[in-house]
Amino acid sequence: MKKEPNYIIAEDWFAQQNWKPFAFQKQTWKAFLQGKHGLLNAPTGSGKTYALWFPIVLDYINHHPDYKTTHKRGLKAIWITPLRALSHEIKQSAERVAHDLGTGLTVGIRSGDTSTNERAKQKRNMPDLLITTPESLHLLLATKGYANTFKHCSAIVVDEWHELLGSKRGVQTELGLSRLKSISENLRIWGISATIGNLEQARQVLLGPDSSALKNSVLIKANLPKKITVKSIIPSTMETFPWRGHLGLRLLPEVIPIINKSRTTLLFTNTRSQCEIWFQKILEKHPEYAGEIAMHHGSINKETRQWVEQAIRNESLKAVVCTSSLDLGVDFAPVETVVQIGGTKGIARFLQRAGRSGHRPGEESVIYFLPTHALELVEASALQQAVKKNAVEDRIPYLNSFDVLLQYLTTLAVSDGFYSETIYKEVRNTFCFQGISEEQWQWLLNFLVLGSQSLQSYDEYKKVEVEEDGLFKVHNRGIAMRHRFQIGTIVGDANLTVRYQKGGYIGTIEEYFISKLKAGDVFTFAGRNLEFIRIKQMQVHVRNSNKKSTKVPAWMGGRMTFSAQMSELLRNELYSASLPFSDQSIEIRSLKTIFDKQRVDSIVPKPDEFLIETFESHDGHHHIFYPFEGRAVHEAMGSLLSYRISLLSPITFSLAFNDYGFELLSDQKLDIQEIIDNNLFTTDFLFDDLQKSLNSTEMAKRKFRDIAVISGLIFTGYPEKGIKMKHLQSSSQLLFDVFKEYESDNLLYQQAYTETFEHQLEEGRLRLALGRIDEQKFIWKHCGQPTPFSFPLITDRLREKLSSEKLADRIKRMIAKLQNK
Structure with missing residues (x-):
């Protein structure tokens, strides 16, 4: 079969680099040049960037045979990345291809880091290939005459689509694409995704569920066998009663030989404070590493982070202690080994971090799992299974994010204005707004023009005017300027x-x-x-207060929770403790002393069993439930159960929870049989009971602040003169209370409750968990003392009351007492 000449160009270039294109790269080139849209699924470090830059450049060569002598300026392709930090590497790849093929194509970056001078130059002359973020793309849409800028654009690539999907930045991307599809007739849309479970849905969200683009699209998977080796660091002596924080740094001597035998090692921690502590302790114990070890996390300034990244590439660093700031995309060839400190709570995050080592096609990725407490070895065993089964989480897309839609409509009104009928059709073709009704659309338009029903007497909420021909347009320069400053969907936690x-x-x-x-x-x-x-x-x-019954704060860093897939794998590994010893994983075997003691005091539950333990101490009556669903579900389930119990008898509880279970502590004994007989784990009336069990109004009020900022109800201030969080909160609370009192059908007010239940409390997962528990056999064990399973929950209560030294001493005394019984 005769090859197309441009394939020869591509293959010759690969040969010059002593490379050979992969089958998935060739498939992508072919599909793109046939005019198809698509989603490319390939592991990190496999050459995804060249899979899509090449056909973009080849397409240009195809349509411009005289490309070596004549260069027509103008934007031809856009590459959207969620992280500004990745822009420079993507630019280097694009420039290399464009330059080596002699095309004369220019490459530019447009992000929050782009200087004012550079932006001004781009306004006069856009680069041929533009690398940008979702926020900067919307800023371009807020520019007068944007249609001329984009009309000859033939391709949009959305990189790391799995990172944007399942967030409001993903919604922002969907809306941007819906507009560009109408402006540019020959536009091809492609997504690149690494670790994601729901690939087919990811393609639908990217291209629109019923769009012509989806019908003319392909899903290309790179079948590159990537060997991932997971090695658990198992302590030589295992304590019978595990507690959070008792291992971790105690295993530091096991980490040093790992660092010494690798060119470069990345040590991933889950929190910034943990990152700082490990960095300091390594240097304290091994001062010889001074100058050879560094730290990398989001609070460190940009210059230092970039210096660390370059030092890894230059092989001048032996180890880097880091957080999720190094999770994505960055290509560090010298990294041989990764150490994960503590459980990642999710499969995708773990695989992403594993992929940072051996970041080349065909190379083995090696990741060591270092538990911070013994039961995390069950999680390590579950991750081993995830690697074997190629299991990975779904990313759940947002629906009806009206705050993002209002921001987008204002963006269009700020630039050239928009006609309702045209934009309504485009918006309805997105995944997020496929179910939007005429009535909701009309409400949004009224909101832009008049403010909401209860705010009509305040001119500051009337942002958009309707001209005689029906054009929705912002004429006020102040409104336009404030809006441009506030484009984006990332709102900080306070x-x-x-x-x-x-x-x-x-x-x-x-x-x-x-x-x-x-x-x-x-x-x-x-x-x-x-x-x-x-x-x-x-x-x-x-x-x-003198009350004993207290709640222990949940801190941001410790709030990571198991994904649904991770919870299921973890339960299966835990159940495997009942299998013959020879059929267990190394990690499960290593926990034999813990499981043996658990069986003496209680049971290790089997798949069809739901364990409840009760015992008494000087703190009161402990009632512990073990769904093994992750802390977010346990928090909601614990609150729900305590509310339902209070309907049976007046009793107050103190709630504690971790990834394995939750505890209701009270000064009164609870009749567990009554809970079982009254079917308190039912999914009936779940939504209403959940609303009553938590302070859902206060939670929704906090969620509403973000919605108010994104939708433009509240202005966050000019750069360097931001409005204090307390003023934002008081403004949004005032609006929330007004809507609650006078306008309960306000879409933004309703959205605050929807997001609280769907995203913060994971009501859907809670419902599934309750359904599963309902089918299990309840095993109630009245124990004389804390069990190995309950011990982490009991000791977590002490954490907020005692310093770390006193906590360790207290726990040692508790363990000694329990072991002597």
């Missing part, structure tokens, strides 16, 4: 100041935790029992 009612300052705490408290709830903070009174202007007002 810290609240904790103060006594009379004014004494105690410290700061994350609003995520505080937003769930009701007046009168008691929580432990800074070693004190504090009664929550109210939140006022981003301050938490409290008073001292």
